Amino acid sequence: MMQAKGKVFKYGDNVDTDVIIPARYLNTSVHAELAKHCMEDIDSTFVQNVQDGDIIVAQKNFGCGSSREHAPIAIKASGVSCVIAKTFARIFYRNAINIGLPILECPQACDAISQGDVVSVDFSTGTIVDETTGQRFQAEPFPPFMQELIAAGGLAGYIAKQNEKK
Amino acid sequence: MGMTMTQKILAAHAGLPSVRAGQLIMADLDLVLGNDITAPVAIGEFDKFGCEKVFDRDKVALVPDHFTPNKDIKAAEQCKCMRSFAHSQEITNYFEIGQMGVEHALLPEKGLVGAGDLVIGADSHTCTYGALGAFSTGVGSTDMACGMATGKAWFKVPSAIRFHLTGKPGRHVGGKDVILHIIGMIGVDGALYQSMEFEGPGVASLSMDDRFTIANMAIEAGAKNGIFPVDSQTLAYLKEHCPKEPKVYEADSDAEYDRTIEIDLGSIRPTVAFPHLPENTKVIDDVGEVKIDQVVIGSCTNGRISDLRVAADILKGHSVAPWVRCIVIPATQKIWKQAMDEGLFTIFIDAGAIVSTPTCGPCLGGHMGILGAGERAVSTTNRNFVGRMGHVESEVYLASPAVAAASAITGYIADPEKIGK
Ligand code: SF4
Numbered sequence: 001m002m003q004a005k006g007k008v009f010k011y012g013d014n015v016d017t018d019v020i021i022p023a024r025y026l027n028t029s030v031h032a033e034l035a036k037h038c039m040e041d042i043d044s045t046f047v048q049n050v051q052d053g054d055i056i057v058a059q060k061n062f063g064c065g066s067s068r069e070h071a072p073i074a075i076k077a078s079g080v081s082c083v084i085a086k087t088f089a090r091i092f093y094r095n096a097i098n099i100g101l102p103i104l105e106c107p108q109a110c111d112a113i114s115q116g117d118v119v120s121v122d123f124s125t126g127t128i129v130d131e132t133t134g135q136r137f138q139a140e141p142f143p144p145f146m147q148e149l150i151a152a153g154g155l156a157g158y159i160a161k162q163n164e165k166k
Numbered sequence: 167m168g169m170t171m172t173q174k175i176l177a178a179h180a181g182l183p184s185v186r187a188g189q190l191i192m193a194d195l196d197l198v199l200g201n202d203i204t205a206p207v208a209i210g211e212f213d214k215f216g217c218e219k220v221f222d223r224d225k226v227a228l229v230p231d232h233f234t235p236n237k238d239i240k241a242a243e244q245c246k247c248m249r250s251f252a253h254s255q256e257i258t259n260y261f262e263i264g265q266m267g268v269e270h271a272l273l274p275e276k277g278l279v280g281a282g283d284l285v286i287g288a289d290s291h292t293c294t295y296g297a298l299g300a301f302s303t304g305v306g307s308t309d310m311a312c313g314m315a316t317g318k319a320w321f322k323v324p325s326a327i328r329f330h331l332t333g334k335p336g337r338h339v340g341g342k343d344v345i346l347h348i349i350g351m352i353g354v355d356g357a358l359y360q361s362m363e364f365e366g367p368g369v370a371s372l373s374m375d376d377r378f379t380i381a382n383m384a385i386e387a388g389a390k391n392g393i394f395p396v397d398s399q400t401l402a403y404l405k406e407h408c409p410k411e412p413k414v415y416e417a418d419s420d421a422e423y424d425r426t427i428e429i430d431l432g433s434i435r436p437t438v439a440f441p442h443l444p445e446n447t448k449v450i451d452d453v454g455e456v457k458i459d460q461v462v463i464g465s466c467t468n469g470r471i472s473d474l475r476v477a478a479d480i481l482k483g484h485s486v487a488p489w490v491r492c493i494v495i496p497a498t499q500k501i502w503k504q505a506m507d508e509g510l511f512t513i514f515i516d517a518g519a520i521v522s523t524p525t526c527g528p529c530l531g532g533h534m535g536i537l538g539a540g541e542r543a544v545s546t547t548n549r550n551f552v553g554r555m556g557h558v559e560s561e562v563y564l565a566s567p568a569v570a571a572a573s574a575i576t577g578y579i580a581d582p583e584k585i586g587k
Contacts, residue, residue, distance in 0.1 A: 014354055014443060018551040023530040027233055027240035029207045041553040061355035061388060065551060066530075067290040069207055069306035090359050090390055091290055095306035155308050156214045 002147060004081035004102065005120040005131075006053035008113055009039075009046060015058050016065035017092065021074040023066075034070050035077035052079040055121070057113050059085065063092025072096040082121050084128065084139070086110045097146060100154035104128065109137035123147060168418025170326040171393055172361040175301040175415050179284040187325035187422075195225065196300075197278055198313040199287030201269055202230040206247045207307035208288055212314055220255050221317035227259040227278055227287075228252050229269040232526045237533040267498025267524045270294040270382060270466035274407060275498055281396045281404060282413025286310065286319050291466050291548065293384045297377035298404065299396035299414065304385060324390045326361040327352075328423040331368030333432030338582040340476065341376030342468055342546065342566035345383040346437040348429065350447030357389035360424060363417065364394050368431045374403045375472040382467050383548050386444040438544075438579060439564035442552045450569060450581045460543040461486075461574040462555075463567050464495025464522070465529045468546035471501050473567040478510040480571035480582055481517040487577030492519035493535045495527060519574065531555045537562075544573040 019042040021034055028034070039046035056075065062085035063071060072095050075083065083096070086107040096103045102123055109128045113119060117132040126141035142150070152158040169177065169184060177185040179193040200208055205228055212220075220226050228248055233241035252260035259278060266272070270291050273279050281299035285292060290304035305319065313319050335344065349356070362384045364377075372380070377394050384392025394400070396414045404412050435449035463469070463477050474496060486492045494514050496502040502524060505511060511521050527534035529547040537543055537556030542563065545555065550562035563579060572580040 016549075016551045018530075018549070018554050022553050023203075023532060026203050026530075027238060027244060029210070029244075041558045061358065064354055064388060065290065065549060067204065067288055067292075067304040067306055069204070069288075069308060072306075073207075087355065087358060089355070089388060091304050091306060091385075094309060098306060098308035155312065156211045159215055159312070 002123045003121065004053060004055060005118070006051065006055045006081055008055050008057050008115060008117045008119050009050065010113065010115040011042065011056065011058040013059040014061045014064055015042065017063060017068050017071040018065055020063065020071040021068065026068065026070055029070065031073055031077040034074040038074040038078040047078065050078050050080065053081045054079060055119050056080055056083045057110055058083070059110055060087045062088050064089035067091045069095045069099060072099050072101045076101040084109055097149065098155040100150045100152065102150055104139040106137050106139035109139070167422055168420035170361060170363055170421045170423070171395065171415050171417040172301050172326060172363065172391060173323055175282055175284060176321060176323055185323045187323050189323045190320060191323060192318055192320050193284055195286055195313050195317050195319055196283040197225050197227060197285040198310060199227045199269060199273065199285065199289065199292060200310050201232050201289055202234060202241070202245050202248055203232045204288035204307045204310060206244045208310040208314065209247060209251045211308050211311035215311065215315050217315045220314045223256050224258045225317065226257050226314055227273060228257055229261050229266060229272060230263065231266055231268050232530065233532050234266065234525055235263055235523065265499065268466045268469060268526055271470055271497035271501065274298060274378070275500055277408035280408045280410035280412055281400060282415055286313050290385045291382050293389065293391050294378055294382040294466060296381035296384065296391050296393035297374060299394060299400055301391055301393065303391045324359055324361045325424045326363045327357055328426040329362060329364045329429055330426055331364055331366040331429050331431055333368055333430045334371040335431045335434060338436055338568045339434050340566050340568065341372060341379030343434050343437045344431060345380045346439050346444065346447050346564065347434045349383065349387050349444045350437065352387055354386060354443055354445045355388040357384065357387040360389055362387065362389045362392040364392065368429070369394060370397060371431060373472060374399055375470045378470065379467055386548055436566060436569050436581060438569060439550055441550050441561040441563065444548070444550060444564060453579045456542065456563065456579040457577060458490060458544050458573055458579065459541040460535060460537060461490060461492040461570050462495070462528050462535055462543060462545040462547060463570050464497060465526065465547040466497065467548040468567050469495055469497030469501065471504050473546065474501070474505045474510050477567040477571040478513040480568060480585055481519065481575065482513045484517055484575045484585065486518040486574045490574055490577050491535070492574040493522060493528065494519050495522045496524055498524055528555055544570050544579055546570050
């Protein structure tokens, strides 16, 4: 899964982990259950409208707030293939990588891409293309180990694979 | 080039003579923390690693504090998962109901964090222990699982912002006002990926409880950690609580900082963060007329004994406004007992407040004081995001225990100075 393509859900600055997955649903860690309430407090129609492969584009400090890994899990389990933001809050950044949710920082793309555009992303080159407008943007590509990690579905799978190789 | 205090602790734990900002390191951990929400996810991951035992049963702390005493069946199942893991792994520092407290108040009190330690916790407010001169930071459950399995974690060495503190806080100004003032100034991503290092002559005028509150909310500015120098107050606190020998690290005189911010503690006014971000601050003189429905005094930010004393001092001889529910939550069993022994509960109850057993409870909209649509709370907690304490149309105003207690009396966000004695 080194590429992603989907339609864009666009949000603003400081999308926090409480709106990504409200604490009232944290009495479970079942991925499908979490996905049912993803983005509920900021966008009540997200869950009905999101389709496999869709992409979230936001502004700065995406994922600020709590350390709940449930937040990137909910996003990934809802089918989202990638999150593009100007910057990410650091715990969210770490968690997303660790669970295998691809995330990219690209301020130009975040300013230019609109809600509903179809966007494609190549993780190995870091190229982002807005298919609707034809604009291209360049983000930092993932280093190879991170591509492997994401392909393995996250850090746990990656560690297991590394152990197999030994 | 010199190192910051944080960089020195990281270098020591990575076995390196020096580190620089941006460097990726693998470091040894002194403690790995999890709670009833994050540990079950970590345990699931831990099991996938196919590793039998945690790296050190004395260096893992598990605290059921978020949805406890179990608020519903699902919460009970999560706690059960953590409890069985703690038992099968023979974890020394598992704190059952009866011993439990809100984790970031509990760990220092139990002496589990010492100066110079490196701590990760699957909870964003793990940064609290920076008050003790430790490097501590919040991570997710997968990092917690790896930490439990290997006793190590990778870090990107942060650069730092230096906060040079001078002066002394005035009456009714505490650690909460200081940190809200700072977040209001730099914003919720003002310290993204950075350390917040506090220093200067003003530090001496801040109590340990003030420092815990300040370090606790470093994450609310996006910081990786917040850290205080170790002084005589820190050493006295550690002597009382922590059996470990303190390891004191000081920033080099030529350490490089991204910027230095001067803070005159004497100029800070009681400060309130308006919905829905901790950076939306106003000084008490500018809040205007905000009618409230609930007051919460507690949490890892402000549920310590000095916080309860401040609140009791203001509530004494007064009554909570008839339309306000005032909920007091001592953060740990020890604080609870101390408050009881000091007669603070009588003051709270006579005023018409209630006192809860230690729990995170309403702080994260879990239980014990959820807000309905349109309701407003003044809370001594640390986050006021949309829906944080209940309904998406409810509002949370973050403030100090003094402002919260004064607001409980008047039923409006109030200046503690204006409450007569
Ligand atoms: S009191 Fe609130 S902020 Fe502190 S650990 Fe509990 S839920 Fe988190």
